[in-house]
Amino acid sequence: MSYSVTSSLARALNVLSESMGQGRVVAGATDLFLKSLSPELVDVSSVPELLGINRDHGSLSIGAGVTHAEAAASPLIRLEAMALAEACRQVGSPQIRNIGTIGGNVVNAAPAADAAVALVALGARAVLIDLGKRQHHAAVEELYADYNLSTVDSSSEILLRFLLDLPARDEGSAFLRFAPRQALSLPLVNAAARVRLKGDAIESVRAVIAPVNPAPTRLYETEKMLLGSWPEDDTWRKVEYTAASEVEVRGSLLRCSAGYRQHLVGVLARRVLKKAVERAVKSRMGGDGS
Ligand SMILES: Cc1cc2nc3c(=O)[nH]c(=O)nc-3n(C[C@H](O)[C@H](O)[C@H](O)COP(=O)(O)OP(=O)(O)OC[C@H]3O[C@@H](n4cnc5c(N)ncnc54)[C@H](O)[C@@H]3O)c2cc1C
Incomplete structure (x- = not known):
């Protein structure tokens, strides 16, 4: 088994591309390491395109690699998307919240995934990139294929971030x-x-x-x-x-x-x-x- 850690999105996509379907994205590994391991793992937890929480053209943009602890403590998420801060604050335990990510929570596709429940209520859209560097958007609820099965293929796609419409005053x-x-x-x-x-x-x-x-x-x-x-x-x-x-x-x-x-x-x-x-x-x- 090989494990690559990279802070370059292009490099992460290359590793997946070269591993011809045998590779897999990993973030906090709190779900993945309890399941099967792929021969080629690409750790994306320090890729800048997956990090950060900011306002972006009328939307709140939240990186897929943001941890539950970061989301729960973020003043911006608490102001604009309180439901998500509350969900992330209640995930697992401090250890899990410190490394488990929102992107991993959604792609793991557990029916009771706390952050995913909040994101669906908030009307969040996911932004994904494929091996040809094409980006596409999908509503979070559309990423569920079945029980514990996501439509996101982590051997050929990377979930970059979530976009939420900023709330009105009311x-x-x-x-x-x-x-x-x-x-x-x-x-x-x-x-x-x-x-x-x-x-x-x-x-x-x-x-x-x-x-x-x-x-x-x-x-x-x-x-x-x-x-x-x-x-x-x-x-x-x-x-x-x-x-x-x-x-x-x-x-x-x-x-x-x-x-x-x-x-x-x-x-x-x-x-x-x-x-x-x-x-x-x-x-x-x-x-x-x-
Ligand atoms: C003890 C324990 C308690 C837990 N308690 C809770 C709880 O209370 N509530 C809850 O909702 N969850 C809970 N979980 C589940 C888990 O911690 C969360 O789902 C967490 O958010 C997963 O994130 P991760 O970064 O660790 O994902 P990983 O394990 O790294 O990945 C999970 C899946 O997502 C894929 N993936 C990850 N990031 C990306 C990406 N950017 N693009 C494409 N694919 C990606 C991986 O390939 C894998 O298939 C618990 C887990 C443990 C071990």
Whole structure:
């Protein structure tokens, strides 16, 4: 087996090209090293094109090689994409957060990947480059092929960064997860939301729940119910009921019974949407994203 570390994107693409499908991109290795090893590994964790968090032409650009710890602590992500900061803050343990990357989280394609759930709710687009140095964009939810299977072929493509529309003044986002412990614990359910207000109504909403399908799952019925309204107590009760009814969950020995998870889907959907609305109201009044 060979392991190349490079800070040059061109060199990383060359190594993949020369290894004729036997090579593979590696970042923090917190997922990959628990699975299979390829004969030729290319470590991209110090390639500049995959690093950095900045505003770029009306978008927030977040490098695929940004670690969970960096994202959780980033003032820019906390201001513009709080749901992602909250998700990254709850991944694994400090050791995992210090080396595990957002790009690796998405390409590993676990149904409950915390950062991926937040990125889907935020409407993030991934920017990828192939061996011919052609770049293309895809919505994060489109990168899921099946359970634990990504459409990204890490032997011939590199995920460079994520782009998120910068929020308007009336927007808020949030992420929540429910797990038996606060560290190193599988989430029973995780949820994220992004909400934009206009006047006294919700103008746009994205609500996402996981793990119920291979990819983080939009709660379209719940979103439809909220659009154009101003939620009161009664609405929040309906949100809980609608969210729990619109997805089918399975029970598992690793997590818990289907009935308990169905209940959690409703509760987390209500709480995360309510939090996002509260943040949108606060942001409208000139507050930050917290
Ligand atoms: C003890 C432990 C606890 C964990 N807890 C959590 C948790 O609470 N929540 C959670 O979501 N995850 C958790 N994880 C999973 C893991 O840490 C994360 O998914 C992490 O973000 C993976 O990133 P990485 O950089 O280590 O990826 P790697 O292991 O390096 O790579 C993962 C996959 O992505 C590919 N890849 C990586 N970067 C790129 C790129 N730029 N372009 C193309 N392909 C790429 C690799 O080829 C590989 O297929 C845990 C893991 C461990 C070991």
